[in-house]
Amino acid sequence: MCLMDESLEALEAPSSPKTLNNIRLQVDNGIARIALDRPEAANALNLAALEEIHQTLGELDLNESLKVVVFTGSDQAFSSGLDIAEHTDESVYQLIETFHEVIRRVTKLELVSISVVKGMALGAGCELAAVCDFCFAAEGAKLGQPELKAGLFPTAAPMIYPRLIGLRRTYEMILTGRTYDAKEAEGIGLITRVMAPAQLDAEVEKWTQFLKSFSTPVLRLARRATSDAVNLPFEEGLRHLESVYLNQLMSIEDAKEGVLALRERRQPVWKHK
Incomplete structure (x- = not known):
């Protein structure tokens, strides 16, 4: 972990000088933006990406001039979930543990967190999007917990979703593995707003600017x-x-x-x- 003064100095620039291979970071006028950046893997969350997110969030939270952190993906995928290539006997323990550290860190931030979903947000990608304080999605986006279809189950959703969508909907999401379109996800309370893709970025910018207006x-x-x-x-x-x-x-x-x-x-x- 960087020393506090080094971390804050690094965050003054649009991108941090430390090497970030799986995410992109921008910090500007009170707003931090973290873009998941593994397009070749539909932004699947591998161990390296999770470690970068975890460390970056810790450094951002130390910067008392920041108000909001915005998570984005690509037009095709917010995130397809944990990287199945690293779901092996040798690495799955560390993969799940680090994912949980990211979820814990998001919930404990002093920064307001916003996720912006375009394309798919599945498995751990859906959990990361949903755990943010606000979740905005484009019409046509797909969200869900399909782990059961692969002989697995989600490890954060049972703790996150009951408060958002109630226990029955949580059971439905986890035990059926079905995928929800953005409109249905909004209807059950999984996301904050759904809107046309062409309007999404502008609407998120309005929300960030509104939040910036507060002390x-x-x-x-x-x-x-x-x-x-x-x-x-x-x-x-x-x-x-x-x-x-x-x-x-x-x-x-x-x-x-x-x-x-x-x-x-x-x-x-x-x-x-």
């Missing part, structure tokens, strides 16, 4: 507080949110500015601190 520390704290609370029992979650609100949020200058702006009926002027 950086407040947005990041709200994201972290929410993700922490949903994993707690109700009473414990309420106490946690109360503590974060009173002891952390109220010490942020922008929180005081927001309240003052409301009282004075004007737009707030964020200092991002």
Whole structure:
């Protein structure tokens, strides 16, 4: 892992100087963009790609000026899932463990996460897209968990999907292995929005710019507080949110500015601190 100052210096440029062979990274004005880049394998997630994603997310989260991270693939595939070529007795343990580290890291980010699905998002690709805070998909995109058809089962979906689509739909997705088109995936709550392919990128850009309009520390704290609370029992979650609100949020200058702006009926002027 790079030292903190080296990591932040690397993130100032559109692409990091460290070698990234399986993803592309761009960082610009508060927004980080991670593009899965294995077109020859329909963006299948091999161990190297997962390690690059995991390390990159860790470095991005240290940059307190960032607000949003956007995951994309290609027009043909967001990701076809874990790379079956590396699903061997010798490497499957590390493959699954590293995939789970990526999922954990996405859920624990202070950054707001967005996935953009064009083409297919299957298996681990579907799980990665769905675990993001917002998931946008193009009409015609295909999402699903087909692992059972190969004598396997998904290892993150049982933990992610019940909160998104309910237990019955989770069983349906996992135990039938069927593929959903984007419109149906939107209908069951698996994704946030579906739209025409020609409009998708512009709509995602609108959302990122909207999120950028908020105070950086407040947005990041709200994201972290929410993700922490949903994993707690109700009473414990309420106490946690109360503590974060009173002891952390109220010490942020922008929180005081927001309240003052409301009282004075004007737009707030964020200092991002």
